[in-house]
Amino acid sequence: MRAEIISIGTELLLGQIVNTNARFLATELQELGIESYFQTTVGDNPDRIHYVLNEALRRSNLIITTGGLGPTSDDLTHEAIASFFKVKPVEDKKVLEEIKKRFALRGYKKMPAMNKKQAYKPKEAKWIPNKFGTANGIAWKVNNQQLIMTFPGVPKEMIQMWSDSAKPYLKKLVKGNILHSRTLKYTGIGESALAEKIKKYFNLKNPTVAPYASTGEVKIRVTAKAKTIKEAKRLVNKTAKEILAKTKEYYFGENEEKLEEIVAKNLISRRNTIGIAESCTGGLLSKRLTDIPGSSKYIKFNAVTYSNEAKNKILNVPIEVLKKHGAVSEETAKAMAIGIRNIAKTNIGLSITGIAGPSSGTKEKPVGLVYFGLAKGNNVKVQKVLFGSNTTRESIRFLATQFALNWLRKEI
Amino acid sequence: MRAEIISIGTELLLGQIVNTNARFLATELQELGIESYFQTTVGDNPDRIHYVLNEALRRSNLIITTGGLGPTSDDLTHEAIASFFKVKPVEDKKVLEEIKKRFALRGYKKMPAMNKKQAYKPKEAKWIPNKFGTANGIAWKVNNQQLIMTFPGVPKEMIQMWSDSAKPYLKKLVKGNILHSRTLKYTGIGESALAEKIKKYFNLKNPTVAPYASTGEVKIRVTAKAKTIKEAKRLVNKTAKEILAKTKEYYFGENEEKLEEIVAKNLISRRNTIGIAESCTGGLLSKRLTDIPGSSKYIKFNAVTYSNEAKNKILNVPIEVLKKHGAVSEETAKAMAIGIRNIAKTNIGLSITGIAGPSSGTKEKPVGLVYFGLAKGNNVKVQKVLFGSNTTRESIRFLATQFALNWLRKEI
Secondary structure, three states, X not given: OEEEEEEEOHHHHXXXXXXXXXXXXXXXXXHHOOEEEEEEEEOOOHHHHHHHHHHHHHHOOEEEEEOOOOOOOOOOHHHHHHHHOOOOOEEOHHHHHHHHHHHXXXXXXXXXXXXXXXXXXXXXXXXXXXXXXXXXXXXXXXXXXEEEEEEOOOHHHHHHHHHHHHHHHHHHHOOOOEEEEEEEEEOOOOHHHHHHHOHHHHHOOOXXXXXXXXXXXXXXXXXXXXXXXXXXXXXXXXXXXXXXXXHHHHEEEEOOOOHHHHHHHHHHHOOOOEXXXXXXXXXXXXXXHHOOOOHHHOEXXXXXXXXXXXXXXXXXXXXXXXXXXXXXXXXHHHHHHHHHHHHHOOOEEEEEEEOOOOOOOOOOOOOXXXXXXXXXXXXXXXXXEEOOOOOOHHHHHHHHHHHHHHHXXXXX | OEEEEEEEOHHHHOOOXXXXXXXHHHHHHHHHOOEEEEEEEEXXXXXXXXXXXXXXXXXXXXXXXXXXOOXXXXXXXXXXXXXXXXXXXXXXXXXXXXXXHHHHHOOOOOOOHHHXXXXXXXXXXXXXXXXXXOOOEEEEXXXXXXXXXXXXXXXXXXHHHHHHXXXXXXXXXXXXXXXXXXXXXXXXXXXXXXXXXXHHHHHOOOOEEEEEEEOOEEEEEEEEEEOOHHHHHHHHHHHHHHHHHHHHHHEEEEOOOOHHHHHHHHHHHOOOOEEEEEOOOOOHHHHHHHOOOOHHHOEOEEEEEOOHHHHHHOOOOOHHHHHHHOOOOHHHHHHHHHHHHHHHOOOEEXXXXXXXXXOOOOOOOOOOEEEEEEEEOOEEEEEEEEOOOOOOHHHHHHHHHHHHHHHHHHHO
16 A cells, blocks of 8 residues: 655645644554655645646555645635546535534534535545544545545644544555664764764665764664564664664664653663753753753752853852863863862762854854863863854754763763 | 745655755745745655656746755765756765865864765756755756756755855846735734734735744734835835734734844843743753853853752752742742842842642642742842643743743833
């Protein structure tokens, strides 16, 4: 079975909304092991809907549409599909009564006239019932072998209808292959450098291996197809194990796991507490480590010390150090890490001080230069990183917190 | 001119990411007055890229692609476009040197071999330079009348390249009707309540008026079409003025302006400095107010005081207050605001203390309850807000900082 998603709605072409429906359906199809090679977005226009239907029916045998099932005159998905097959939609009295009842329940004396058309469908099509609204979808077998399924554009309604009706139905239809994936997540290495280490895997057919990059992270996705979930998992795990053996150094977690969650888990399981002193990142690291529920277990007090006075008064960074080496220096990072650990009474202290830009860089201390300090026991370490000066203030700040979290992950 | 967006990437078909690029480009095309009737998504597969290119070139004369410009073997947009037109890409030595330099700056001894292909393009195509990465796009006039433009899939890079190169170029190309928009931004009021106040404007034909909502913000977009930019602006401004007269109380800015930018501008222009003491928001407010370049003008020291001990030791919140009223209380919020103002030696002190959840709520102090304190001169004010307990930890934290910023905007 090969599926194709058609998103119908002029608001999508105008960029008024993001198409989260296509993403949801793509994930679901993937889980069912149904291939999908194309997605199309088209406006509320019968001719153009015919155009994309024609294309879709040439290359796929399951067509899923979202949008255009509302009561207004520009909602015309069912009309357009029916006219494509030269069929006249007929009224379903039972459904009309249900729609009327829904309005009565909402306190309307009468159903607005425009809603009547929501009770019409091609005679041979079956309804996909909508629990939350009046826009029911249809499942229609056409050309004796292809299936068209329609859903409204409101995500909540589409998801309910998909999950309660369409998905269980398709699950039975799909015999055979199941897809299973694992996404390995990395930081501290660029996409091409990581890809270079495991490039031979990119040519595999089953499982397939593919890299994706986002700011400060690289992901490797391993996906296998098999008759049983057990076999699919076996295929994925075997290849993932080989890949991990070559890339362990940069690997931090899998699938939806975030780097800050991994660090939080480590802190809690080893009963560590941490104090954070930030300068250029302005609270972002503190924010990320408190995104995690239960963060009061390891965080007591964090400081954003922007001014030299605050670095001295709050963290006890000596005035002489600030004068001699400057706020962005190895010595200051060290003193900040020790200072925050002492004042927060935690067993770990971490500091970040640098130049996020866009201005105030110099030749000796350019934008993107960041020092990190880590105090633990009698041990104080410092790291110096120069984040590419072509990046934005926003990404320098994010990359600095990513570096700090990854350092914590490795050190604690 | 008629445009068509082709999003290239197997990760989109697998539902691993939401296609925000298509949305961004759709909005931009709309603003330029360029029609767009179709969007297509396709995987990293040369045959299927050929298929959609063929379709797109039949119905549109501006083809915009995103994705597939990376260095790995499954990034093959440029190769696929070139082979569609039976053209062999050629190496651009200058660009190759730039890519090598970029790696050198990042501290690499050598450019990874796979990045070499990013210096190849069809001879007649022009580069669209990428400021943030090695994935340059191309602008290529084909069939003597159609234009293909390619962009990487990383939104930050695509947006920079679009805004700096492609958009100014297209602006000159487009003659005829010009679209002009203003987006009025509001906070502190819900979408339907705001819409109710100005509902008669939603029926206008030129300019059109439409509402959009996101977490903690509502936007009203006013768009007019005219022969000249002057006339389009006149139409937009007239309606915007009328709308503002009815909604001024909740209005904070326009277009890309962020609430934190407005607050930062106010702080700077009135020579105010501020100290922030956060508990449940964990540094998010400090982060938002330091996102703005030059924030060291108004920020000296901010504190994330999670534990009672930190609230007492750092901010001088009396132990008795914490014991009697608790950390989440009017009294604590007040003492925190005064405390941070004194220790940061700023003229304003702002505090946030509340319960972000998901657990630790009680009947008296449920999840979503947040107190805010604002100390200025001899004046200390407190506000209590209960953010809907159905919302997530993430949205309670964001809404709390949004409330605090809006309060600052009004008070300073």
